[in-house]
Amino acid sequence: MSKEIIVSPADWEPLDIENDLREKIWSTQRTFAEDVWFRFSHKKSAFAGLLIILLLMLFAFVGPYLTPYSFDTQTLDFSNIPPLMEVTNVDDNLFYITANLKVIHVGNNGKLLAALPKLKEDTAQKIIYYDFNGRELPLSYQKKPAAILNHEGKRLRRDNKVWNTSYWLGTDGLGRDLLTRLMYGTKISLIVALIATFVNMTIGMIYGGISAFAGGSVDTVMMRIVDIISTVPLTLYVILIMVIMTDGFLSIIIALSSVYWVTMARVVRGQIYSLKENEFVYAAKTIGSSQSTILFRHLLPNAMGPILVTATMMIPSAIFMEAFLGFIGIGIAAPMASLGTMCNDSIQALRSNPYQLFFPSLMICIIMFAFNYVGDGLRDALDPKLKK
């Protein structure tokens, strides 16, 4: 059964063309930021990078509140314990033997319970007797590796593997939790990098902006100064600054901030130089807007794309520089953890405890990868030539 459609003749009358209708913009309103976000989030590597950065921030800033340890909590009994322990099973009790011949009682769930007190040592036989709940537990170190002996004096094999649930990433040479220190180290790295980048961005934008905007001989002189600064190897320069100042958080930031703006100044100058011949700048001039309005309202916002990309690309190098300073021993002062100092600490015991170097260096890699991918994605997202 067909449905009858009734169309009144009035429906075929032409519509009045309203002026409002004619001038209507039919596209949905999408700001520049939304546009950038659209392109950025559709690039998988960039989005993954951003996600990793967010996770890292969560790890670094919320993490320290969730661990029972502080960055300087030392438990000397539990020094150099790896995350995956090879333990000896004695009558359903697990024991971990440390490199310096201590015996640690480990719970079945992988918790470190206590270091056993030493009863006596038989130097001739090379056996140390430990006290375990009134029971004597002999540890023979005649042959390497040291092993616990059973009733018949037979060496027991370390045949059980248990994850360390007290210290998920193990402990360092002073018995400090590596995970907690990694959190603090990441935090320091991120803060240093972000502040240094922000300061560099500000100095670079103002310096480069003024240089390009003023033009002429002012530009020449300002850029030659930049050239001179950039001929000094930046690493050397930072080290010299660090030598003069006391080692600490603030001086690292000052050292990094006073160096990297050179790149930013050049980028900004190039951008402003090409932008200032645009008609909207002339328009602002004929309107009578002040020089600072033209620079800060017209020129710099339009140069923001390359500035942001340069800034994001600067973060990994700042992080690496901070880690490097820590590694050569002029970074963050001693008890505080930074990724560089953690690497440095682990170098002495690298052979026996490689995990101590592995985790902080892995963290450096992850941070740098993430920021590089984000920077890459940002560059693509902000490049108007790729605009679809």
Added chain:
Amino acid sequence: MKLLEVKNLIKHFPVKNHKGQVVHAVDDVSFHINEGETLGLVGESGCGKSTCARTIIRIYDPTGGEIIFDGQNLATLSQRELKPIRKNMQMIFQDPYTSLNGRMTVRDIIAEPLIAHKIGNSQKERHEMVAQMLKQVGLNTEHGTRYAHEFSGGQRQRIGIARALILKPKLVICDEPISALDVSIQAQIINLLTEFQQKEKLTYLFIAHDLSVVEYISDHVGVMYLGKLVELSESKELYKNPLHPYTQGLLASIPALDIHAGKITDKAEMSGDLPSPISLPSGCRFCGRCPYAKKICAEAEPPMKEAAPGHMVACYLYS
């Protein structure tokens, strides 16, 4: 009453890496515009029309000459001294795509002159003025919150006009305001400009290379060639009776819709290109392309002379 008088305006640009050489962008140009009238300035690309306009409004500093606006010589004022004068002198730009800042909303763009000249006490008051201005150029108030890239070329140009006119200036310099637009939109913009002229008693310096548009809008027309003004006359007179061979050539190059009209097709046509504005030909600058060139043309530059009442021309044919 003369609102703007330009006397012997010169603007030379130095050539990079060639010391002593200059681009003769504007060379010894003189004209005046009466209040409420429109002067059209025509010529080929690169003849110095836009440079002339930009020098008058002091985007560029003039190399020589006087720019007398409202009884004041602008040529010698500093940018700071110019600021109060800029209120009375605004410019509409050629390219509606680059003349609006893409990072600002339309409302901010149009409100910028108000902020620069401290007009309007509060942001609310300024927004109201902007809304009114938007309505006057045929846009809606809601368009104020949009960004320039969301608009069409014609709409953008109207935003540019709104920005120029919100200060209620006396003189508006229109630097090829329609040459970047579609033909269908050009009429719309021209009508808007004439409408404003009648309503606000505006004075226009209208620069274009489309001769028919200039004929329609202008009271007087000046023809520029290679930095020089070669002919200046009332609009009707110039189109009816072009004297300078270059003007004749320009008019001949307008494609006629009606081939039987034959009005302009019998005029001399031009060949060749503009010579380099760096190393100028001696004598008359048009000499090399002129079908009537005489010996004297290559020797000395012809002076501007009144060939007919109110019709100035720089050519030896009429002296």
